[in-house]
Amino acid sequence: MNQNRECQHHEKVMELFCETCKDLVCNDCVSYGPHQTKNHKIISFKDAYTIRQAFIKDRIETAMKNKKENLLDQLEKIETRMKYITEVKATIVKDIHMEFEGGILKRLNDQSGTLTAVLQKDIAWLQKHLNSIDDFIHTFEYLALDQNVLPLLFMSKTLSQQTMKLLSIIIKTEITSHPSDLPRELFDLRTKIKNSEILQQQIEFKKQVIWKCRQEKIQSLQKIKEEYFVKIEDEIYDWVRLLKKVVNTLDSLCMICTFCGCFIDVVNEQCALNAKPYEEVQLDFTGFTNELPKMKVFGTCQHFFGYPRDEYLILRKDKYANFGDYQEQRRAAKEVYFKVFRSLWFSIIDLKARRYLKQLDLQAIFKKYDPDNKGWLSIVKFKYLMHQELGMSVQEVEKLVIYFRDEKEDKVNYEYFLGIDWYLEELQRLEEQVKTESVKYAKLYNRRVRVKTTSPPPRQEAKFLERPQQQQQQSTIYSSFTRFSQAVEKQPVPQPVQYEQPRFGFIDRDNSHTQSVSKQFPQKNNIEFSAESSLKSKQKSSSLQPKRVQFEEKQSYQRFKESAQVSGNYASKYY
Known part of the structure; x- marks a missing residue:
């Protein structure tokens, strides 16, 4: 026993077991080799014995018992089948005996009896004529031996007639009954069996030929299929490269619609925001692009594409990013977020006013059409509610859908849509505070227009007289944004719905625009472009020329745009 447990390499007692090699080892094998690497799992004899005992016991209790039961079931099935075969064999033998005794033997006896009867009839006919010939010969010999010639003479005529009659008998030399007329069913059966074996051999040979031809055909088709797939993959990769090149070209263009x-x-679709003619468009319309369309383009419901202005950033996911990637699920995704706070200003204010006038609870109405209470509404339901409950036009509803629509779900999140109420209430409060100041600003502006040193032509004067109302509206928005940015720091920040992408507000590329604005306005708290400060500056320069007035209008409008962008940046912090 000890000799069997000695190591071949070190001649020491093997007290360990290598799970990796499934072999007994000694301590030197583990320390010096060949089982000293980390890839070898070394355990003790006791652990190896316990593991294998548990494994074998588990195999005996589970697999062996199942195997034994399966073998017993199979043995019982085989014995039953053998018994059934024996019974069927006895039945077949009985049927064979019955067939031979009652069928083949009977048919053989009947046929042989018929043939024998025909032959016996022929024998009787021949025997009858033989007897006649024998009688004639005996009669002639008897008369010839008699010394008296008279009997012969008297009988000569009769003898002559009998001679002629006997000679005229026709004897059939052909026998119509043959042994082959007997039924030979067993012989025919053996012949058919032999022929069937030959046919079976031919069938097997043809099967082998067909299988060989089929295998050759399959191999040739497989080869053609592989070559075809290689060509298809090459063509797909060529198309992918071409498509990426086109996408990169389009991304380099990065053109958007002005409206x-x-x-x-969406160049082939209609633009819902280009529904008003040029005469009805606001004077402060700047659009999203550097280049503005011609007058005839306004009101045509068509897109006008150009390069975006620097203060806007286009966030876009390439929908061809994963095209051709067979490891992942092929998908084509495109998410476009282009959110501008000032572009939704008038639509949201109008929506707020309509809701207060009709005293509607939009949240309850939205939840009524959202039985799952998931915060989503289909675009059709959202359009219907906006048009039916608030009386909004199709163009206004389309504008809201464009900016509040989720591209992935193809739905509208009404919780996010209702989340802007806090900002609207704050803006409404600020509007009420600057209402008096804006009126004073408008009156001062009218007064300055009237005291011009050089009176403009009537048409130009009428143009100046139409501007105060628009200037008042701009001043209201401008002051509201200024005070809103200061009030945001004091008000508690609400907890709106979180999204993967920014859904609202301005986004600056590399903070370039924010840095340019911060040069003019170094601190958020120092932004004070209120109507009151503008009023004081206007009073100091009441004697300016009309050109100076126009210049100040442009400066005021420029400050309004910059303040709106800064306020938009503050708003984007909370959305």
Whole structure:
């Protein structure tokens, strides 16, 4: 026993077991080799014995018992089948005996009896004529031996007639009954069996030929299929490279619509925001692009594409990023977020006013059409509610859908839509505070127009007289944004719905625009472009020329735009 447990390499007692090699080892094998690496799992004899005992016991209790039961079931099935075969064999033998005794033997006896009867009839006919010939010969010999010639003479005529009659008998030399007329069913059966064996051999040979031809055909088709797939993959990769090249070219162009900010992908669709003619468009319309369309383009419901202005950033996910990637699920995704706070200003204010006038609870109405209470509504339901409950036009509803629609779900999140109420209430409060100041500003502006040193032509004067109302509206918005940015720091920040992408507000590329604005306004608390400060500056320069007035209008409007952008940046912090 000890000799069997000695190591071949070190001649020491093997007290360990290598699970990796499934072999007994000694301590030197583990320390010096060949089992000293980390890839070898070394355990003790006791652990190896316990593991294998548990393994074998588990195999005996589970697999062996199941195997034994299966063998017993199979043995019982085989014995039953053998018994059934024996019974069927006895039945077949009985049927064979019955067939031979009652069928083949009977048919053989009947046929042989018929043939024998025909032959016996022929024998009787021949025997009858033989007897006649024998009688004639005996009669002639008897008369010839008699010394008296008279009997012969008297009988000569009769003998002559009998001679002629006997000679005229026709004897059939052919026998019509043959042994082959007997039924030979067993012989025919053996012949058919032999022929069937030959046919079976031919069938097997043809099967082998067919199988060989089929295998050759399959191999040739497989080869053609592989070559075809290689060509298809090459062509797909060529198309992918071409498609990526086209996408990169389109991305380098990065053109958007002046009216709605959509990408060039929707060039064949109608623009819902280009429904008003040029005469009804606001004077402060700047659009989303550097280049403005011609007058005839306004009101045509068509897109006008150009390069975006520097203060806007286009966030876009390439929908061809994963095209051709067979490891992942092929998908084509495109998410376009182009959110501008000032572009939704008048639509949201109008929506707020309509809701207060009708005293509607939009949240309850939205939840009524959202039985799952998930915060989502289909675009059709959202359009219907906006048009039916608030009386909004189709163009206004389309504008809201463009900016509040989720591209992935293809739905509208009404919780996010209702989340802007806090800002609207704050803006409404600020509007009430600056109402008096804006009126004073408008009156001062009218007074300055009237005291011009050089009176303009009537048409130009009428143009100046139409501007105060628009200037008042701009001043209201401008002051509201200024005070809103200061009030945001004091008010508690609400907890709106979180999204993967920014859904609202301005986004600056590399903070370039924010840095340029911060040069003019170094601190957020120092932004004070209120109507009151503008009023004091206007009083000091009441004697300016009309050109100076126009210049100040442009400066005021420029400050309004910059303040709106800064306020938009503050708003984007909370959305």
